Amino acid sequence: MSRPRFRDGVLAALPLAPAPVLFGAAFGLLAREAGFGAVAAIVMSATTFAGSAQFAAASILETGGGAVAAIVAAVLLNARYVPLSVSVASIFPGSAARRLGEAQLIVDESWALSGRSGRFEYLILVGVGLFFYPLWVGGTALGAFAGEAIGDARSLGLDAAFPALFLALLVPYLSSRRALVAALGAAAITLVLIPFTPPGVPIVAASVAALVGLRR
Amino acid sequence: MSEIWIVVIVVGATTVLFKATGPLFLARRTLPPRVLALVEVLAPAMLAALVVTQAVAGDRELVWDERLLGLGAGAAAVALRAPLLVVMVVAAATAALTLLLI
Numbered sequence: 065m066s067r068p069r070f071r072d073g074v075l076a077a078l079p080l081a082p083a084p085v086l087f088g089a090a091f092g093l094l095a096r097e098a099g100f101g102a103v104a105a106i107v108m109s110a111t112t113f114a115g116s117a118q119f120a121a122a123s124i125l126e127t128g129g130g131a132v133a134a135i136v137a138a139v140l141l142n143a144r145y146v147p148l149s150v151s152v153a154s155i156f157p158g159s160a161a162r163r164l165g166e167a168q169l170i171v172d173e174s175w176a177l178s179g180r181s182g183r184f185e186y187l188i189l190v191g192v193g194l195f196f197y198p199l200w201v202g203g204t205a206l207g208a209f210a211g212e213a214i215g216d217a218r219s220l221g222l223d224a225a226f227p228a229l230f231l232a233l234l235v236p237y238l239s240s241r242r243a244l245v246a247a248l249g250a251a252a253i254t255l256v257l258i259p260f261t262p263p264g265v266p267i268v269a270a271s272v273a274a275l276v277g278l279r280r
Numbered sequence: 281m282s283e284i285w286i287v288v289i290v291v292g293a294t295t296v297l298f299k300a301t302g303p304l305f306l307a308r309r310t311l312p313p314r315v316l317a318l319v320e321v322l323a324p325a326m327l328a329a330l331v332v333t334q335a336v337a338g339d340r341e342l343v344w345d346e347r348l349l350g351l352g353a354g355a356a357a358v359a360l361r362a363p364l365l366v367v368m369v370v371a372a373a374t375a376a377l378t379l380l381l382i
Contacts, residue, residue, distance in 0.1 A: 079365035104284050111292030121287055131283040138291040145298040147326060151319045153302030163303040170299045172330060179323055221376030224350025227334035228371030231351065232358045234327035243324040250325035254332040259341050266337070267329040274325035275318050 068181070073191015076177045083225065084115075084196050086217040088203020091118050095208060098126035102208035109204035113168060113197060117141040120263055140264030147271050148175050155186040169193025176233045246274040346382075350375030 088109060095105035100122065112118055117138035124134040149170055156163045169190055178189035217223070237243045250270035257266035335351045336342045354371030362370070 076364075079368065098284075100284050100288075104288050108288045108292060111288070112295045114295055117291060117295065121291055125284065125287065131287050134287045135290050138287070139294050142291075142295045142298050144326065145295065146301050147322055149299050149302035150306060151302065151322050153306040156303035156307055160304060163307060164296075164300045167300040167303040168296060176327060176330075219376060219379055221346070221350060221372030221374065221379070224335075224347040224354070224375030225368040225372040227331045227347060227351045228354025228357075228367050229364065230327050230330045230334060231355055232364055232367045234324055234331060235358055237324040237327070242321050246321040247324040247328035251328040251332050254329040255336070255342070258333065258337050261340070263333075263337065263339065267326065267333055270329040271322055271325050274321060278318065278321050 068185045068188050070187045070191045073174075073178070073185075073188040073193075074195045076180075076188060077173070077192040077195045080173060080229070081195075081199060082220075083217075083222055084199040085203040085206070086220070086222060087115050088200045089207030089210075090217050091115065091122065092204040092207025092209075094119065094122045094126065095204075098122045100125075100208070102205070105208040106201060106205050109201045112138070112142070113200060114142050114145070114171060115200075116263070137262055137264065140262055140268070143264060143268045144271070145170060147268075148172075151175075152178070152184045152189065155184050155189070157186070166190055166193075169197065171196060173229070176230060180233060180236070182236070242278055246278055249277055250274045346375040346378035349378050 091109065092102075092105050095108070095118075096102070100108070108118055108121075120141055121134040121138040124137055125131070149167060152170065152175065156166055158166075169192075171193060174189045174192035174196065175184075177192050178185050180188075234247060238247060250273070253270040253273050254266040257269055261269070331351070335347050336344060350371040353374035354367045357367040357370045
């Protein structure tokens, strides 16, 4: 196979296109209900660019949980970007300013798709990220302005599409015994921790535990 | 400043830093082989954790709902070596159908 190109990243992301629009719109809608102005909702999507943390923050504010709780939940959820970002540290070229900017394109999907070939590919990650970014921000604007006219992402089954996507991306790794042990361990730890810790903690704890367990 | 804007700015700034950790601070360093070996198992561990949270996580509880059926159908598609798009469509369609029927 030839070296992946930017276009391959966009092509890989194409089938996923409805998701960021619909979830972005759902976030815009929830944010409005939580008291966000449309501009604040759009700014959050443009700067944070991480769905789960934004949903968590907005829903906590909406139920009256307060700013501190919203910030803690979102920061915990996004803590997973530290290990994700470390795993792709070496693939970003160019100046510090460029790396800082392009690192913002790391989202679960762009990171996972970029590692499909067994090693992380810069152009795939950036391609997927650049494709998702306007859809996510635009979807948010749509939800913040147009409100309830949009379909419900859950009723379309999109909630189930993502675990299936991550499973499909996980399977190729499992040929190595160490990877299999790490994956099973991480899955078990996540499952056990979900009922007892705030959202976000299980993923971070599971990845740390996988590392510590396999240290040698 | 309103509570909303404080959340938007603090969460945004923190996330920007988190995402930049690797490419900005570790990019020019050659990591020792032992660390690289650990980073390699990080990917399957994180993907497995993402599968679990996306499939059954609720707000501090495990929620067994249509997502799990969708994931099961998606897993069958993976086992049959279906392309990514087919895996996602099968999972979504199964979940949507489940919601429709119950």
